Amino acid sequence: MAIMPDRELKKGNAELLILALLEEKTRHGYEIGKLIAARSEGVLRFHVASLYPLLYRLERRGWVKGEWEPAGGRRRRYYRLTPTGRRILAEQRSRWRAFSGAVNRIVEVRHA
Template sequence: MKLERELMRGAGPLAVLKLLEAGERYGYELVQALDRQSGGLLAMGQSTLYPMLYNLEAKGLIVSRTDEAGPRPRKYYSLTGRGKKKLAGDTAQWLRLVEAMKSLGIAEPQTGGAA
């Protein structure tokens, strides 16, 4: 199961920033990590990821560098100071949202008891 497009718009960039918090990665590494670490829920193709990366870079949240050393050039992405601040703020908002959903009974597992 994948997230609907509107939910992915908020979750996708936050997930990418979170992955980059651990260190720089190239695009395909991000694609694989999003799929693997989210159990497929945040899986996205390169045609979705790269425009997101370009947007994050245009906003000054990430920077890229090209490594020409391997058999083919790879573009690596890493967080900027501004990106770290954005990640912290968005994470705090996300956690507040999760708590609000829990208070509505949405995030709590449903128990199958007799009524």
């Protein structure tokens, strides 16, 4: 509650965020983490310890495909969206719209 109040809010959205970022181009884990923080202007921050297991999960399900690429003496694993991943992204996008719309209908009631 104190430090990271949105902890629970984020649940169920991490996958959608990652898939959406991979829609544009292939990216590696660390980059994805930084990008989420940047584009959300610091509102959303995923810890690396959440991110990597999440990427493995997505790969295990066949939604993304990772590939090691050397960057100097350092290695990076770049992920790209699979056709299945693209379909799931579309589904999760519409689920998010329905969900956030429903929450807003209840929470944003104009009260005189």
